[in-house]
Amino acid sequence: MATSLHLEAANLPEDAIEVARIADAWGVKGWFKVVPHSADPEALFSAKRWFLQPSERGAKAFTGTVLLNIRQAKDHSDTVVAWAEGVDDRDAAEALRGARVFVPRSSFPSTGTDEYYWVDLIGLQVVNREGVALGQVRELMSTGPQTVLVLAYEQDGKAQERMIPFVSAFVDKVELAEKRITVDWQPDY
Template sequence: MATTPLTLEPAELPTDAVEVGRIADAWGVKGWFKVLPHSSNPEALFSSKRWYLQPSERGAKTFNGTVLLPIRQAKDHSDSVVAWAQGIDDRNGAEALRGARIFVPRSSFPSTSDDEYYWVDLIGLSVFNREGMALGQVRELMSTGPQTVLVLAYEQDGKAQERMIPFVSAFVDKVDLAEKRITVDWQPDY
């Protein structure tokens, strides 16, 4: 069976682009593909009709640089997300996207309510306790089932350390995205 070369439109990665998932594999025979979202709530994948792809760091590359992938449809399916894009009309086209990293502009994310935050917006924020003592910088967030935990990086005696604080209202007083600061009710020796 002959493979048709992918004809994807080269594009500039938007300055506010956020990596939201990867393409896992083809799904069916009509060009649909399976997506592994980086979030348990992949709303950014559903809200954006323009995905930007970059090839996987490993494995065979079927395209180079950044390309624009106009999305016809993306939906939940079982425990994953499946999508169908313009110009990808058969299984071979979908397989050629395997491993590609998916980026969407942060500006296309759905709005959040007052006490909701996207994890990507919290990474890099400085965390201080009520007394104004610096506790570290958010390196990542981790879901532990019932709650999310802030994983902070800080230095003590010249050594890199890690501190974890539950991201719940009992400990988090204020998140100020403009000031890039989170205030918590937490002591360094907890």
């Protein structure tokens, strides 16, 4: 299969964060569908340079890390579609299927007061007002009306999980530099 896929080898930036994967070709002119890992894919729209790595399984059209210069990325119905330099037809777009999309954290849009990217909260230690360690943020979960911190901790040598709503009623402060979140929550809740 002859394809017109022209990709430039690149080094993955140290602050690169995986934000999406490429699902499939979209149309015949080289556009492709993108599945963002976040409900709010602002980083995809603001970054003009995406770094791709091949999917862990399946056919690979490229190896290592490649740079994709994005001509355009936009919302379309319930998905995101994008068009990049060097991807000029449907075959080239199909060759990207399954690729993992990374963008540098430094190219994310700035957050407002009391706004945080989920990726910045993962790994933070959570303590309550009394200084009791409640666990480490393993992931965040959207439950519709609110986001929930999912904490991992150990009790009696066994891995446990604790969930705390990420709302101002329970979250006193987020200190990114100290890698800590202080909450109004008790270990036995």
